[in-house]
Amino acid sequence: MMCGGLTELQNGNDEIQKICNIVKSQAQQKTGKTYDVFIAKSYRSQPVAGTNFFIKVHVGGDDYVHIHVLQSLPHVGAGLELADIQESKRHDDAIEYF
Template sequence: MDQVVGGTGSVQVATPEIQKICDEVKPQVEQKTSRTFEVFVAKSFATQVVSGMNYFIKVQVGGEEYAHLKVFQSLPHAGHKLELLSVQTGKTLDEPIVYF
């Protein structure tokens, strides 16, 4: 099923491209949460087509703790820049990724 502009797609297993996005925004996550993460591994994600792309990413941040990231990637003409829009900590592996 094709994704509708503005709607979120289905949750998928994280890819190397998603891990790269996480690696790039990790300093922003650490700044926003005032924490340092030794572990920062993307596990799953969903996308939302906007004027660019929103990524909703579940990241393992240590042990059984996970965080949900909302990352915006601009369109090609704007340089495909990444911006951390929001982060939710204290999540679990089983908690679904939802719009936030």
């Protein structure tokens, strides 16, 4: 991985699912939708002043969203913030920087 670049695609795991669980309400507020299903399927990350996570999330049926979450450095104390969300994604859509 190049410094500052995105990592290779990785499968969702418990850590990434925890991030999704924390920002789920922010995603629902931003889209005006309620998600009964919100499961991390895959992700890429980017080390910056903290870490950017770009996560593909299954939200039911054939529907997915891509979320961009910023995890601040521990000394900043800001925690996790949903920076952006892309709706109307599919299983095969690549996760890119946004």
